[in-house]
Amino acid sequence: MNNSRRGPPGPPIGPSRRGPGGADSPTGKVRIIGGRWRGTRLDVADSPGLRPTSDRVRETLFNWLLPALPGARVLDLFAGSGALGMEALSRGAASAVLVERDPALAANLRALAARLQGGQAAQIVQADALGWLAGQAPAGEGGAGFDLAFVDPPFAAGLWDAVWPALLPTLAPSAWLYVEAPIATAVALPPPWSPHREGATREVRYALYRRIDA
Numbered sequence: 001m002n003n004s005r006r007g008p009p010g011p012p013i014g015p016s017r018r019g020p021g022g023a024d025s026p027t028g029k030v031r032i033i034g035g036r037w038r039g040t041r042l043d044v045a046d047s048p049g050l051r052p053t054s055d056r057v058r059e060t061l062f063n064w065l066l067p068a069l070p071g072a073r074v075l076d077l078f079a080g081s082g083a084l085g086m087e088a089l090s091r092g093a094a095s096a097v098l099v100e101r102d103p104a105l106a107a108n109l110r111a112l113a114a115r116l117q118g119g120q121a122a123q124i125v126q127a128d129a130l131g132w133l134a135g136q137a138p139a140g141e142g143g144a145g146f147d148l149a150f151v152d153p154p155f156a157a158g159l160w161d162a163v164w165p166a167l168l169p170t171l172a173p174s175a176w177l178y179v180e181a182p183i184a185t186a187v188a189l190p191p192p193w194s195p196h197r198e199g200a201t202r203e204v205r206y207a208l209y210r211r212i213d214a
Contacts, residue, residue, distance in 0.1 A: 030083050033058055035090030037116055042081045043108050057199070057206060058083065061178060062091060064197050064208050065148070068176050069093050072147040077129050077167065082109045082122075084150040084178070089121050093148070099125045099132050129153070133166035145172035152180040160187050168193070177209040 032040045033055055061084075062069075070092040076085030079098035086109075089096050100106040106126035113119035125132060139145025149171060153159040160181060168190070171177065176196070181187045183205050191212075198207040 030081060031055075032083075032087050032090045034062060034087065035092065036118070037086065037090035040086075040090075040112075040116065042083055042086065042112065044081050054201075057201065058087060060199055061206070061208065062087060065176065065178075066091075068148060073144065073172075075099070075146040075149040075167075075170070077133075077149060077151050077163070078153045079109060079124075080105060080152075082112060084152070086112065086122065088148065088150075089118075093121075095121050095123070097123045097125060097146075099127055099129050101126070101128050130159070130162060130166065133163070133170070136166075136170050138169040139172055146170055146175060147172050148176045148178070150178045152178075155182050155185075158185075160185075164189060173211065175211070178206070179209060180204055180206045 029041045030044055032038055032042065065088075069088060072088065072093040074085060074088045074093045074096035076082065076088075076096060076098045079085055079100040082098055082100075085096040085098040098109055100109060103126055106124055109122070109124045113122040113124060137143065149167060151160070151163055151167070153163065160179070177189070177193065179187055179189075181204070183200055183203055185205070187205075187207070189209055193209045194212045196208045196210045198205065200206070
């Protein structure tokens, strides 16, 4: 799973992780739960560390995001099953870039986008997330920037602090940022980012951040 851009070195990581897991998370398939593609099934590969997002957490998150989704430019940085990026498109986002390192998972996402009406709004990138970010222009220099980013890296790799320096400059000034981490892990974003809404399961803390000067 290589691309032409190489980012800063980091610990080896497996497939991207998607969602808080736990007893309430389905396996094998998850569904888009709202919007024009409601009910569409997403494959969840039998891959170590891949966690499908539970309906409960996604419903909570997208209720939070309801005013921000229409016309939004979205980045799903560790896409996995695509549950977050594709849900955002289903609910009115204008475009989404889904970055996934694992070739089989990326192929699944391309096949999903190809069979959905309007699926061309999803750009599937097979690449290491940090390497891909290293090649992106800051917002305002190479484009308007992303309005919403989802960050749920493989927990064992501990990539959160490595992601922020490369990701945050690509976000629009009024962007939203969604982050998942183990319940015991303290995630600290640099100023001016601050938690807007937060929640937790038994295993995972999830939070929606916004720039406090936006």
